[in-house]
Amino acid sequence: MKKIQATIASRNPAKINAVSAVLTELGLDFELQPKDTNSGVSAQPYSLEETRLGAINRSKQALVEGTDIAIGLEGGVFELEGVLYLCNWGALFSKEGELYTAAGAQIPLPANIAASLREGEELGPVMDDYAQESGIRKHKGAIGILTAGLVNRDEMFQHVVKLLIGQYLLSTD
Protein backbone atom coordinates (compact mmCIF):
# COMPACT_ATOMS: atom_id res chain seq x y z
CA MET A 1 0.00 0.00 0.00
CA LYS A 2 1.17 3.52 -0.80
CA LYS A 3 2.45 5.65 2.07
CA ILE A 4 -0.27 7.92 3.49
CA GLN A 5 0.68 11.60 3.54
CA ALA A 6 -1.06 13.14 6.53
CA THR A 7 -1.03 16.64 7.95
CA ILE A 8 -2.10 17.81 11.39
CA ALA A 9 -3.24 21.40 11.55
CA SER A 10 -1.33 22.42 14.69
CA ARG A 11 2.09 22.42 16.31
CA ASN A 12 0.65 21.47 19.68
CA PRO A 13 2.38 18.19 20.71
CA ALA A 14 -0.84 16.85 22.29
CA LYS A 15 -2.50 17.00 18.86
CA ILE A 16 0.52 15.78 16.86
CA ASN A 17 1.06 12.85 19.23
CA ALA A 18 -2.60 11.87 19.06
CA VAL A 19 -2.59 11.54 15.27
CA SER A 20 0.79 9.83 15.21
CA ALA A 21 -0.29 7.29 17.86
CA VAL A 22 -3.46 6.32 16.00
CA LEU A 23 -1.80 5.96 12.59
CA THR A 24 0.94 3.86 14.22
CA GLU A 25 -1.57 1.71 16.12
CA LEU A 26 -3.43 1.02 12.87
CA GLY A 27 -0.18 -0.23 11.33
CA LEU A 28 -0.43 2.30 8.50
CA ASP A 29 2.62 3.40 6.54
CA PHE A 30 2.45 7.17 6.93
CA GLU A 31 4.28 10.45 7.02
CA LEU A 32 2.82 13.12 9.34
CA GLN A 33 3.51 16.82 8.94
CA PRO A 34 2.44 19.47 11.45
CA LYS A 35 1.16 22.59 9.76
CA ASP A 36 0.40 26.02 11.20
CA THR A 37 -3.13 27.04 10.36
CA ASN A 38 -5.59 29.69 11.34
CA SER A 39 -8.70 28.23 12.96
CA GLY A 40 -10.74 31.19 11.68
CA VAL A 41 -12.63 31.25 15.01
CA SER A 42 -11.82 32.89 18.37
CA ALA A 43 -8.73 31.74 20.28
CA GLN A 44 -11.21 30.43 22.83
CA PRO A 45 -14.20 28.97 20.95
CA TYR A 46 -17.36 29.43 23.01
CA SER A 47 -19.92 27.04 21.52
CA LEU A 48 -20.13 23.60 19.94
CA GLU A 49 -20.72 25.28 16.57
CA GLU A 50 -17.65 27.49 16.86
CA THR A 51 -15.41 24.68 18.12
CA ARG A 52 -16.54 22.35 15.30
CA LEU A 53 -16.02 25.12 12.74
CA GLY A 54 -12.50 25.73 14.06
CA ALA A 55 -11.64 22.07 13.50
CA ILE A 56 -13.13 22.14 9.98
CA ASN A 57 -11.32 25.35 9.00
CA ARG A 58 -8.03 23.94 10.26
CA SER A 59 -8.42 20.66 8.35
CA LYS A 60 -9.28 22.43 5.07
CA GLN A 61 -6.26 24.73 5.38
CA ALA A 62 -3.93 21.83 6.16
CA LEU A 63 -4.80 19.99 2.94
CA VAL A 64 -1.90 21.05 0.74
CA GLU A 65 -0.36 19.64 -2.44
CA GLY A 66 0.50 15.97 -1.92
CA THR A 67 -1.59 15.54 1.24
CA ASP A 68 -3.94 12.53 1.40
CA ILE A 69 -5.63 13.41 4.68
CA ALA A 70 -5.58 16.60 6.75
CA ILE A 71 -6.74 16.58 10.36
CA GLY A 72 -7.86 19.57 12.42
CA LEU A 73 -8.47 19.32 16.18
CA GLU A 74 -10.00 22.09 18.25
CA GLY A 75 -10.75 22.54 21.93
CA GLY A 76 -13.54 24.80 23.12
CA VAL A 77 -16.20 25.38 25.73
CA PHE A 78 -19.98 25.69 25.70
CA GLU A 79 -22.74 26.55 28.18
CA LEU A 80 -25.35 23.95 29.11
CA GLU A 81 -27.93 24.63 31.81
CA GLY A 82 -25.68 27.11 33.58
CA VAL A 83 -22.61 24.86 33.48
CA LEU A 84 -19.58 25.59 31.31
CA TYR A 85 -18.31 22.41 29.63
CA LEU A 86 -15.04 21.69 27.88
CA CYS A 87 -15.60 20.19 24.43
CA ASN A 88 -13.36 18.82 21.71
CA TRP A 89 -13.94 18.52 17.98
CA GLY A 90 -12.07 17.06 15.06
CA ALA A 91 -12.33 17.20 11.28
CA LEU A 92 -10.64 15.21 8.54
CA PHE A 93 -10.52 16.63 5.03
CA SER A 94 -9.39 14.20 2.32
CA LYS A 95 -7.76 14.87 -1.03
CA GLU A 96 -10.99 13.53 -2.59
CA GLY A 97 -12.68 16.58 -1.06
CA GLU A 98 -14.64 14.61 1.55
CA LEU A 99 -15.10 16.07 5.03
CA TYR A 100 -15.52 13.90 8.14
CA THR A 101 -16.26 15.33 11.59
CA ALA A 102 -16.40 13.88 15.09
CA ALA A 103 -16.54 15.10 18.67
CA GLY A 104 -14.72 13.92 21.75
CA ALA A 105 -15.02 14.14 25.49
CA GLN A 106 -17.02 16.83 27.26
CA ILE A 107 -16.47 17.56 30.94
CA PRO A 108 -17.73 20.37 33.20
CA LEU A 109 -15.27 23.05 34.25
CA PRO A 110 -15.10 23.96 37.95
CA ALA A 111 -17.00 27.16 38.81
CA ASN A 112 -13.89 29.31 39.39
CA ILE A 113 -12.37 28.28 36.04
CA ALA A 114 -15.70 28.90 34.32
CA ALA A 115 -15.84 32.38 35.90
CA SER A 116 -12.42 33.30 34.45
CA LEU A 117 -13.48 32.12 30.99
CA ARG A 118 -16.73 34.10 31.21
CA GLU A 119 -14.54 37.15 31.86
CA GLY A 120 -12.82 36.49 28.54
CA GLU A 121 -9.70 34.57 29.58
CA GLU A 122 -8.37 31.57 27.62
CA LEU A 123 -8.51 28.11 29.13
CA GLY A 124 -4.81 27.32 28.58
CA PRO A 125 -3.38 30.00 30.93
CA VAL A 126 -6.31 29.66 33.34
CA MET A 127 -5.57 25.92 33.73
CA ASP A 128 -1.86 26.61 34.28
CA ASP A 129 -2.78 29.08 37.04
CA TYR A 130 -5.27 26.67 38.59
CA ALA A 131 -2.88 23.71 38.67
CA GLN A 132 0.30 25.76 39.25
CA GLU A 133 1.95 24.14 36.23
CA SER A 134 2.97 25.41 32.82
CA GLY A 135 2.14 24.27 29.30
CA ILE A 136 -0.76 22.06 30.40
CA ARG A 137 -2.47 22.44 27.01
CA LYS A 138 0.49 20.72 25.31
CA HIS A 139 0.34 17.50 27.29
CA LYS A 140 -2.18 16.45 29.90
CA GLY A 141 -4.62 19.25 29.10
CA ALA A 142 -7.51 20.51 31.20
CA ILE A 143 -9.05 17.07 30.90
CA GLY A 144 -5.96 15.48 32.49
CA ILE A 145 -6.13 17.86 35.45
CA LEU A 146 -9.88 17.42 35.83
CA THR A 147 -9.71 13.59 35.74
CA ALA A 148 -6.77 13.21 38.14
CA GLY A 149 -4.63 12.13 35.19
CA LEU A 150 -6.94 9.28 34.10
CA VAL A 151 -7.54 10.80 30.65
CA ASN A 152 -4.92 13.12 29.19
CA ARG A 153 -5.40 15.51 26.28
CA ASP A 154 -3.44 13.47 23.72
CA GLU A 155 -5.29 10.31 24.70
CA MET A 156 -8.62 12.11 24.48
CA PHE A 157 -7.69 13.42 21.02
CA GLN A 158 -6.66 9.88 19.99
CA HIS A 159 -10.28 8.84 20.38
CA VAL A 160 -11.44 11.71 18.18
CA VAL A 161 -8.81 10.83 15.56
CA LYS A 162 -10.01 7.20 15.57
CA LEU A 163 -13.57 8.37 14.94
CA LEU A 164 -12.29 10.41 11.98
CA ILE A 165 -9.93 7.83 10.45
CA GLY A 166 -12.52 5.10 10.96
CA GLN A 167 -15.06 7.02 8.87
CA TYR A 168 -12.40 7.76 6.25
CA LEU A 169 -11.26 4.11 6.01
CA LEU A 170 -14.86 2.91 5.73
CA SER A 171 -15.42 5.23 2.78
CA THR A 172 -12.24 4.09 0.98
CA ASP A 173 -12.97 0.35 1.47
Ligand SMILES: O=P(O)(O)OP(=O)(O)OP(=O)(O)OC[C@H]1O[C@@H](n2cnc3c(O)ncnc32)[C@H](O)[C@@H]1O
Ligand atom coordinates in the same frame (compact mmCIF):
# COMPACT_ATOMS: atom_id res chain seq x y z
O1 LIG B 1 -1.76 25.37 19.10
P1 LIG B 1 -3.21 25.03 18.96
O2 LIG B 1 -3.45 23.94 17.99
O3 LIG B 1 -4.10 26.21 18.73
O4 LIG B 1 -3.61 24.35 20.36
P2 LIG B 1 -4.35 24.94 21.64
O5 LIG B 1 -3.77 24.27 22.84
O6 LIG B 1 -4.40 26.43 21.62
O7 LIG B 1 -5.77 24.32 21.53
P3 LIG B 1 -7.10 24.88 20.85
O8 LIG B 1 -6.78 26.09 20.03
O9 LIG B 1 -7.74 23.73 20.19
O10 LIG B 1 -7.98 25.25 22.10
C1 LIG B 1 -8.68 26.45 22.23
C2 LIG B 1 -8.40 27.15 23.52
O11 LIG B 1 -8.70 26.37 24.63
C3 LIG B 1 -7.55 26.04 25.38
N1 LIG B 1 -7.67 24.62 25.66
C4 LIG B 1 -8.46 23.77 25.02
N2 LIG B 1 -8.39 22.57 25.55
C5 LIG B 1 -7.52 22.66 26.55
C6 LIG B 1 -7.04 21.76 27.47
O12 LIG B 1 -7.43 20.50 27.47
N3 LIG B 1 -6.17 22.17 28.37
C7 LIG B 1 -5.77 23.45 28.40
N4 LIG B 1 -6.19 24.36 27.55
C8 LIG B 1 -7.06 23.97 26.63
C9 LIG B 1 -6.38 26.41 24.52
O13 LIG B 1 -5.27 26.83 25.25
C10 LIG B 1 -6.96 27.54 23.71
O14 LIG B 1 -6.98 28.72 24.48
Ligand SMILES: [Mg+2]
Ligand atom coordinates in the same frame (compact mmCIF):
# COMPACT_ATOMS: atom_id res chain seq x y z
MG1 LIG C 1 -5.21 27.55 19.93
